[in-house]
Amino acid sequence: MVASGNQSCLAIDSYAEDIRNQSARNVDEAELVGFSDSKKRLLEMIDTNANDGPAKVICVVGMGGLGKTALSRKIFESEEDIRKNFPCNAWITVSQSFHRIELLKDMIRQLLGPSSLDQLLQELQGKVVVQVHHLSEYLIEELKEKRYFVVLDDLWILHDWNWINEIAFPKNNKKGSQIVITTRNVDLAEKCATASLVYHLDFLQMNDAITLLLRKTNKNHEDMESNKNMQKMVERIVNKCGRLPLAILTIGAVLATKQVSEWEKFYEHLPSELEINPSLEALRRMVTLGYNHLPSHLKPCFLYLSIFPEDFEIKRNRLVGRWIAEGFVRPKVGMTTKDVGESYFNELINRSMIQRSRVGIAGKIKTCRIHDIIRDITVSISRQENFVLLPMGDGSDLVQENTRHIAFHGSMSCKTGLDWSIIRSLAIFGDRPKSLAHAVCPDQLRMLRVLDLEDVTFLITQKDFDRIALLCHLKYLSIGYLSSIYSLPRSIGKLQGLQTLNMPSTYIAALPSEISKLQCLHTLRCSRKFVSDNFSLDHPMKCITNTICLPKVFTPLVSRDDRAIQIAELHMATKSCWYKSFGVKVPKGIGKLRDLQVLEYVDIRRTSSRAIKELGQLSKLRKLGVMTNGSTKEKCKILCAAIEKLSSLQYLYVNAAGYFVPRFYFLSSSPTEDTRVVWKS
Incomplete structure (x- = not known):
């Protein structure tokens, strides 16, 4: 990092310092309520009694506003624990644009005393221009035989720590010195800390x-x-x-x-x-500082989180898939776009901008959340930058000419003046918006890239879906569990740029052959649901009397839900629902989708042997879900031979419930040692 006297850098430093001081004062006023256990555990990591051994580095990590600075300050100011055990101590606030010479002067002043700094500067005066190496050599030499305790508060970048460690601390200090670092960055903490000396500060009880x-x-x-x-x-x-x-x-x-x-x-x-x-x-x-410190490629990814409702659990795959479709993820040599997108996700986790929520068996983060207060401020930033429009339904919406992303939370409507033709992404959570009362996909949405209907609470019909091919720029399409879609239109083949097709709960039994034209597709999730209404009769004898009334409700004019209600009322019965998922038939030509990484769920019984064989051509496939219920032994052998060729496969799900289970085939033909196989039988 180059030293700079630039006024903007000084303004940023002053801005950040003000935040830290105000935050620390606030927590200090509260006398660290709920921090006694944290203080005790952190002191256990700090070896106050060690008089030998190399210096240890202890990291306190957590999101902004948790009290990292206040907690560390309490320990630093402890006469009993620190002052009497460490003759030399210093509190150094590190900013992203710190001045190297000034930082070293501050360390010398605090660790060795103001007179030491004055004497050094006086000796150098008139001889040379004071440079970093003059101060560094002096500081390292003086600290060689001294026991010191240093807090580096609010460290953001690993490079800064590497520089400070190299230029300020002696390598052979065997006095049991201790260095405490506070940071929001988990990855930085793990790389800086000695052994496992990382303390994750958590939210209050x-x-x-x-x-x-x-x-x-x-x-x-x-x-x-x-x-x-x-x-x-x-x-x-x-x-x-x-x-x-x-x-x-x-x-x-x-x-x-x-x-x-x-x-x-x-x-x-x-x-x-x-x-x-x-x-x-x-x-x-607190939030804007973290946002401003994000690299440019992460800023739109973070603002994109404002699309989701308050206290919403966001799936990692969903978020990364949408980032990719929006063009936020930049390609990198030797990495798939999805891998790059997931590295963005992990970076936001490591920077404590979002919190992990649900973690899978293999330790991979499945879902995340954004803190409510942080979300509210992020929504504010998004509005200021005209990044996302969230219709409030109260007439306060500010529709600007270049609005590109819109998310409806419930049956809100936005003010007139919205130019639908330039909208790039549309997400709906909850009820059908009044603005889309007639069609989920208005004809004007010709530039749409992302259509996310995963969390709607209204029924998506076949009529809603039949015009989907008009959205020729669509890259991401997700339909939730409330749908009555029974057919994927052949015109789907016109969506040449589609990357994600997520339809986990439809009545679709087979995919059309045109699906093979979607050469950009990397995620294909589609399953067929079976819904059964069960009735528990309180008065079975009355059932015979009332059965004569049944024919009128069993007509196409009566919806399944209305029919179930009428039957329950007619027979004074208690209604319950039973859902079951089945796979779908995939067509010949499926092997042409060479970029496909996720395929769920294939109905092996109804899929032709040729199409099953083509699955082996999907060389990039990482995740495969198949349902072998009722399949012949011959088809299962063909499937196993195809799976053997999938060198990238990481996860294999096999559902063979209630039927012949070809388990011995799969066990002998796992494509890689790392493939995780999940059976349901």
Whole structure:
């Protein structure tokens, strides 16, 4: 990193320093509620009594606002634990654009005393221009035989640590010195720390979070227990804050100026308060600092998270697939686009911008979440940059000319003036939007790249789907579990750029041969559902009397749900549903999809032997799901021979429930040692 006196760099440093100081003061005011265990565990990692051995590096890692700086400051200022055990100690705040010479001067001043720095500068004065190596050589020489304790607060980049470690600390110090680093970056922490000395600071426990909010609002538990409305609001606010100390303290400070009766109104308007209320500036800065420090390729990926609803569990595959379709993922030599996209995902996790939620058996992150407060601020940034339009239904939507992404959360409608012809992505969560009352895919959506209907709560019909081929630029298509689609139109072959086709719950029994024209397809998920309505009769004898009324409900004019309700009412029965998934028939020509990496689920019984054989041509396939129910032994052998050729296969799912299980074939023909095979029989 090059030293710079640039005013913008100094402004950024000042900006970041202000955030850290304000955050630390806030947590300090709260007397570190809920931090006693964290302090104890961190002190156990810091070997205060060791008088020999090389210097150890301990890392405290976690998202912004958790109290990393405040916790480390409490330990640093501890007379009993630190001051009496380490004659030399220093607290160094590292910024992304720090000045190398000034940092070294600060270390010398704190570790060796102001007089040492003054004497060194006086000796150099008039002889040479002070350079890094002058200060470095002096500092390393003086620290060789000294026991020191240094905190490097808010480190962002591994390169900065490598430079500081090389230029400031002696290699052969055997005095049991200790270095504590605070950072948001998990990957950096693991690379810096000695052995496994990484402390992951977590969110507060619920009881501690409530205590913290009450203390900041000058209330106590007795006040809360005597006021049910207050108790309800305290719990809602703590949940909204996600048990993040900085969020609780900042919002608590505002609530302290209001009557309890005003808390609910403030809570309801919190997203807009985060944008305009000066008292919440620390929270805005916490998020914007992390966002500003993101490399350029990660910024649109992070803002894209604002599309998803509050407290939503986001699937990794879904997010990465959408990033790729939007063109956010840049190609890299020797890596697939999906691998690059997943590296972006992991980087956002490592930078503590998003939190892991569900982890698979193999340790891979399946889903993630974005903290509620961070999401609200991210939505604000997205609006400012005109990145995403989230219709609010209250007339406050600002529709600008270059809006490209739109997400509906429920049956909201957006203001008139939206130019649908330039929309690149459309996502719907919940009920059908009023703006799309007549068609999910309006004719104007000709430039659409992403259509995500995975979480709708209304029925996607065949009529909605038949015009899909008009969206000739579509790259990502996902339909959720509420669909009555029974056929994939042959015109699907016109979607030459389609990369992801996700239809996990339809009535489609077979894929058309035109699917083989989708040369860009890398993910194909399609299964056929069977839904059975079961009725438990309280009065079986009355069933005979009422059966004469049944024919009128068993007509195409009555939907399945309405029919089930009428039957239940007619016979005074209790209704329950039973769902089962089956595979789909894949056509001959499936082997042409050479970029395919995920294929689920193939009905081996109904698929021709030739098409089964072609599965072996899918050399990039990583994940395969097959259903062998009722298949002949001959088809299973052909399948096994095809699987043997899949050198990239990592996951194989076989469902053979209730039928002949060709297990001995699969066990003898696993394509690679790393392939994970899951059986259901």
